Amino acid sequence: MAARRPALDEATLIGRYFARRSPANRGVILGIGDDAAVTRLPRGHELVTATDAIFEGVHYPHGTPPRAIGHRCLAVNLSDLAAMGATPLWASLALSLPRATDAWLREFSAGFFALARTWNVALIGGDTVRGPAGATVTVQGHVRRGRYLTRDAARPGDGIWVTGRPGDAVAGRLQLGVRGASLLLRQRFLYPVPRLREGRALVGIASAMMDVSDGLHDDLGKLMSASGCGADLDAGRLPLSRRLVSAVGREAARHLALCGGDDYELLFTVPVRREAQLARTISGWALPVTRIGTVRRAAGLRWSMDDKPFRFRDRTFRHFA
Numbered sequence: 612m613a614a615r616r617p618a619l620d621e622a623t624l625i626g627r628y629f630a631r632r633s634p635a636n637r638g639v640i641l642g643i644g645d646d647a648a649v650t651r652l653p654r655g656h657e658l659v660t661a662t663d664a665i666f667e668g669v670h671y672p673h674g675t676p677p678r679a680i681g682h683r684c685l686a687v688n689l690s691d692l693a694a695m696g697a698t699p700l701w702a703s704l705a706l707s708l709p710r711a712t713d714a715w716l717r718e719f720s721a722g723f724f725a726l727a728r729t730w731n732v733a734l735i736g737g738d739t740v741r742g743p744a745g746a747t748v749t750v751q752g753h754v755r756r757g758r759y760l761t762r763d764a765a766r767p768g769d770g771i772w773v774t775g776r777p778g779d780a781v782a783g784r785l786q787l788g789v790r791g792a793s794l795l796l797r798q799r800f801l802y803p804v805p806r807l808r809e810g811r812a813l814v815g816i817a818s819a820m821m822d823v824s825d826g827l828h829d830d831l832g833k834l835m836s837a838s839g840c841g842a843d844l845d846a847g848r849l850p851l852s853r854r855l856v857s858a859v860g861r862e863a864a865r866h867l868a869l870c871g872g873d874d875y876e877l878l879f880t881v882p883v884r885r886e887a888q889l890a891r892t893i894s895g896w897a898l899p900v901t902r903i904g905t906v907r908r909a910a911g912l913r914w915s916m917d918d919k920p921f922r923f924r925d926r927t928f929r930h931f932a
Contacts, residue, residue, distance in 0.1 A: 619711045619712070619713065619716075621739050624711055624716065624739055625643070625739065627713075627716075628716045628717065628719075628720040629643065629704070629720060629734060629737075630643045630644065636700060636701065636731060636732075636733035638650050638651050638652065638653070638700055638701070638733075639701065639733050639735055642733065642734075642735045642736070643734065643735065643736055647736065648701070648703070648735035648736045650700070650701055650735065650751075652753055653753060655755060655756055656753040656754060656755055656756065657753065657754055657755075657756055657757075657759070658751055658752075658753060659692055659695050659697040659751065659752045659753065659754055659759060660749065660750070660751050661688050661691035661692055661695075661749070661750050662688070662747065662748070662749040662750075663684075663687050663688045663691065663747070663748060664745060664746065664747040664748075665680070665683055665684050665687065665745060665746055666707075666743060666744065666745030667743065667744040667745060670683075670745075671683065671784075672784070672787060674787075674788070675787070675801070676718065676722075676801065677715045677716075677718040677719040677722070678718040678719065678721055678722035679722060679801035679802060680719055680722065680746065681718070681719040681720060681721065681722030681723035681724075681726075681746075682722035682723065682725065682726050682801070682802050682803075683722075683801070683802070683803060684704070684723065684746035684747075684748050685702060685723055685726050685727060685732070685748055685750070686726055686802070686803045686804070686805050686875065687748075687803065687824065687875060688702070688748045688749070688750040689726075689730060689732070689750060689805035689807060690803070690805040690806065690822040690824065690875040691750070691822060692750055692752040692805070692807065692810070693805050693806045693807045693809065693810035693811075693822060693877065694760065694810060694820050694821045694822040694877060695752075695754065695759045695760055695761075695810070695820075696754060696758065696759050696760045696810050696811050696813065696814035696820070697752035697753060697754050697759065697810070697811075698752050698753055698754070698807070698811065699730050699731070699732045699750055699751075699752040699807065700732065700733070700751055700752050700753055701732065701733050701734075701735045701750070701751045702727065702732050702733070702734050702735070702748055702749065702750045702751070703734070703735060703736045703737040703748070703749045704723070704734060704737035704738075704746060704747070704748050705737050705738045705739075705740070705746070705747040705748075706719075706737065706738070706739045706740070706746050707739075707740050707741070707742040707743055707744065707745045707746070707747075708739070708740075708741065708742070708744055709741065709742070709743065709744060710741070711739075730805075730807060732750070754814075758814055758815075759814070760810075760813065760814060760817055760819065760820040760879075761819060761820075761837075762819055762820070762821050762833065762834050762837035762838065763819065763837040763838050763839075764818045764819045764838060765818050765819040765834060765835065765838035765840055765880040765906050766818060766838070766840070766880075766882065766906060767840060767906050767907055767908045768882070768883060768905065768906060769818050769819075769880035769881055769882050769883075769905070769906040770880065770881045770883070770886065770902050770904075770905060770906075771831070771842055771844065771878075771879075771880055771902065771903055771904040771905060771906060772878070772879050772880070772881060772889075772900055772901065772902050772903070773823065773827065773850065773876055773877070773878050773879075773900075773901055773903055774806055774809060774876045774877045774898055774899070774900050775806075775850070775874065775876040775877075775898060775899060776799075776850055776851065776852040776855065776868075776876075776899065777823060777827045777849065777850070777867075777868040777869075777871070777874045777876060778849075778851060778852070778855050778864055778865075778867035778868030778869075778871050778874070779795075779796050779799040779800075779852050779854070779855050779874070780796075780799045780800045780803060780871065780872075780873040780874050780875070781800070781867050781871025781872055781873050781874075782796045782799075782800075782855050782858055782859060782864075782867055782871070783795075783796035783797040783798065783799045783800035783801070784800040784873060786858070787800070787801075792858070793854050793857075793858055795854055796854060796855065796858060800873055803873070803874075803875040804875070805875060806822075806875070806876065806877045806898070809877060809896065809898065810877060812892050813877070813879060813889075813892070816881060816885050816888050816889050816892060817879040817880060817881055818879075818880045818881065818882055818885075819834060819837075819838055819879065819880045820877060820878065820879035820880075821833065821834055821877075821878055821879075822875055822876065822877060822878070823872075823874040823875065823876045823877070823878050824872060824873065824874070824875060825872045826869060826870045826871055826872040827849075827868055827869050827870075827874070827878065828869040828870055828912065828925060829870070829872075829925070830878055831844070831878065831912055832912055834878060834880070835906070835910070835911075835912065836910075838880075838906070839910075840906050840907065840908060840910070841906070841907050841908070841909045841910045841911045841912060841913065842904050842905065842906055842907060842911075842912050842913065843904050843905050843907050843913050843915070844903055844904035844912060844913065844914045844915070845903060845904055845914075845915060845916065846865055846869075846914050846915065846916040846921040846923075847916040847917060848901060848902065848903045848904075849865055849868045849869070849901075849903060850868075850899050850901040850903075851864045851865065851868060855867065855868075865923070866923055866924075869923060869925075870923075870925055880906055
């Protein structure tokens with residue numbers, strides 16, 4: 612008769628799916644198993660910390676594959692480090708579940724640790740609790756002293772650039788469960804790619820940077836507000852993917868790119884004197900990088916297309932709005 616597996620209490624859950632699964636990381640002195648972790652930064656570096664939470668029904672729909680949830684909860688945090696130009700080191704995970712099952716946890720942890728291994732991120736602690744389905748992750752990374760990017764240093768005349776294809780991810784979310792929908796669009800939502808290499812490469816080139824999580828238009832507003840500037844923007848230069856236009860049409864594609872969110876691309880500004888350096892840096896990237904506007908002194912975002920004002924209804928999702 613086969614032996615029964617022990618009950619999936621908190622200690623068993625952690626031991627079975629999360630302890631001793633992280634890649635080796637020289638900065639971890641003491642990891643999972645004690646009351647707190649002990650870590651060490653490389654000499655001459657500063658610590659960069661980000662925290663983000665994703666919850667069912669808010670950030671992803673019911674029925675989302677647990678492997679994708681494990682990937683996303685880490686990826687969205689790594690995207691914040693990418694926006695600062697940081698290199699990731701460690702993560703902690705607080706996992707809330709209405710009930711714990713082996714099958715779900717096996718897939719969730721596989722997604723989490725696959726991405727962690729890609730970027731050599733060590734899981735150093737966290738918590739588990741019975742509650743609404745969701746995960747809160749804190750990531751920590753490092754930069755050389757003073758070598759990080761912020762949102763508040765864009766200046767009039769700087770070009771405004773974005774990586775990737777905004778709009779693809781939210782279209783993928785809307786197509787989850789739709790028969791015949793684009794697999795590539797769905798993958799862009801389920802498995803976002805944090806632009807860590809690109810973020811580090813832009814340190815010393817970009818004047819300001821952030822990641823695009825809430826929608827390009829909304830995040831542009833945040834970047835310009837932090838910098839005390841405004842922007843002239845060309846909706847005709849939005850880097851819409853062919854698969855997005857094919858799926859929803861060009862007009863809807865523009866709206867999704869502007870207001871959809873979940874892109875986790877980099878939005879950044881570059882002074883004129885650094886444009887040649889930017890061109891050399893991105894010349895070998897497979898990832899598209901597109902200039903969509905110019906920073907101006909007057910506040911506010913001014914969109915145009917074909918030399919005419921471009922107006923649209925801002926339907927960006929905002930928590931507590």
